[in-house]
Amino acid sequence: MKRIHRPVRTALLALLTVTLAAALLPTASVAPAATASGALTLTAAGSAAATDRWTLDLSVVDGDDVNVRSTPAGLRLRDATAGTARAALGPLGTPAEGMLVGTPRTxxxxxxxxxxxxxxxxPAGGAVEVEVRGWRTSGGWTEWRTGTAVFDRPVTRVQARVVLTARDPRAVATVRAVRLTADSAATGPRAAAAAATPGITYRxxxxxxxxxxxxxANGRTIQPRDHFVALPSRRALAPDDTGDYTVRVCTTNGSRCTYAPVxxxxxxxxxxxxxNPSAVRENWKDLPRGRPEAQAAYQNGYHGxxxxxxxxxxxxxxxxxxDGTFWDGLRLTTNAWVDVAYLWTGSEPHGVVGDGPLNIRAGASTAYASVGLAARHAIVPIQCYATGQTVAGPYRTxxxxxxLATGxxxxxxxISAVYGGTVPRC
Incomplete structure (x- = not known):
């Protein structure tokens, strides 16, 4: 669908200096303050002695970056009239978007x-956000966050990404620099360790x-019978060719399940x-946890x-x-209710599917029926391991x-790698 753009007001370019921090848990709020020049300054609450400082390299645009370009003035949108596959469905008011994903820093x-x-x-009508996530050795990547980042557990790696949006072709921001600081802060008492789980599940x-x-949105060109999913938040958007955020989607009768990256x-x-719980949820905080805004709007007239x-x-x-997740993984023929597990919220050991789509079997042999698929790069929660048929694969015989958690x-x-703990024998 050809995108339609609203008439553009004359925009006054102003220097925007933003202090953002990536919030992986809810913490102190960030308060905006308008200046006389029309610039907006956001200051993250809290300060402590830094243990590490670095600058994000904005000059290298590569395969995991989307619709951005590096210029002598700074990072800009490459095409301010182009949206992603999701935005291509939208009418008036859906902004063009671009994203630069930085290299993780140890x-x-x-x-x-x-x-x-x-x-x-x-300019007026444009926006810049910096989102950050942290790597927890026992739990993988946290979700992406903006705001002040105080992690519940120490992280050993940090990754940042810059997101630019524009509601019209003249509202293109120019990012000159992104400087990051990692330090330590009191996090308060930790919650008691819970039993291993594959992740929260909602229908x-x-x-x-x-x-x-x-x-x-992550720059992938959609292929025929492709195996991935979309969720209505960038917080769980995985870089292309990774399964950093993976969901398990099952038919409501449990007859088939498929694992696919977001x-x-x-x-x-x-x-x-x-x-996410309301304290963390970015928008629509008054809705029950697990209720998408679109569902509430359609069924109950929420938000008009x-x-x-x-x-x-x-x-x-x-x-x-x-299509591959829909037709081949679940064998659906029409839109349907499904049970979705958001696997990055779980605590079991995880295995990375290095080649796929991989058949999921009802037992420990290829003689058992295939009851679903795991996409290449998907991360699957592993309860335990058993011995069965010997298989020669790309990583070992x-x-x-x-x-898996579904039995x-x-x-x-x-499986190319396992992280998050030791897998016991069944």
Whole structure:
């Protein structure tokens, strides 16, 4: 669909200096303050002696970056008229977007807090955000956050990404510098350790993405029978060719399950992390946890029956499935309710599927029926391992089979790595 743009007001470019920090847990709020020049200054609360400082390299734009370019003046949108696959569905008011994903930085010592200082020129109608996440050795990546970052556990690596948006072609921001600081802060008492779990699960309505040939929010060109999903928040958007954020999607009768990475943002909203508690949820905090805004709008007239862009919500979808996930993984023939586990919220050991889509079996042998698929790069929660048929795969020849949280099995011959703990024998 050809995108339509609203008439543009004359925009006064002003220097925007933003102190942002990546919030991976709810902490002190960030208060905006307007200046006489029309610039907006945001200052993250709290300060402590720094243990590590570095500057994000804005000059290198590569394969995991989307619709941005490096110029002598700074980082800018490459095409301010182009949206992602999700935005391509939207009418008036859906902004163009671009994203630069920085290289993860290994910290010289574990940290519990991260600040990001951003210097940018931003016209009216444009926006710049810096999102940061941290690597927990026992739990993988946290979700992406903006705001003040105070982690519940020390992190050993930090990754930042810069997101630029523009509501019209003349509202293009220029990011001049991003400086990050990692240090330690008091985090308060930790919650007691809970039993290992695969992640929280909610029943939501699923729709099929389609859009073959379009570009996803993380820069992937959608392939025929592709295997990924879209969720309506960038907080769980994985870089292309990674499964950093993976969901398990099962039919409501449990007959088939599929594991797929989150490579796009949608449907409907882009700031609705409905799987998070209200204290963390970015928008729609008054909705029950696990209830997508689109579902509430469609079923109950919430927010006037519209999404965050003002569009009338035509279905209650809380997840979009690429064609391979929809047709081959779940063998759906029409949009349907499904049970979705958000696996990065779990605490079990995880295995990375190095080659796929991989058949999920009902037992520890290829003689058992295939009861679903695990996409390449997907991360699967492993309860324990059993011995069974010997399989020669891309990583090893082995008779080890990993039992997943659903009681189903995948051959260890196709698992490239395991992290988050030791896998016991079943």
């Amino acid at each position: 910290l010289p010592r574990p940290a519990t807090r991260v600040h990001a200082d951003v210097t940018a020129r931003v 939501v309505f699923a729709t099929r993405i389609g859009l073959v040939g379009e570009v996803t 490579w796009d943002v949608g449907p409907w909203n882009t700031r609705d992390d409905y799987w 029956g519209r999404d965050q862009f003002g569009r009338v919500v035509r279905n209650p979808a809380g997840i979009d499935l690429a 082995t008779n080890r089979w990993n039992r 189903q099995f995948v051959s260890h011959a196709y």
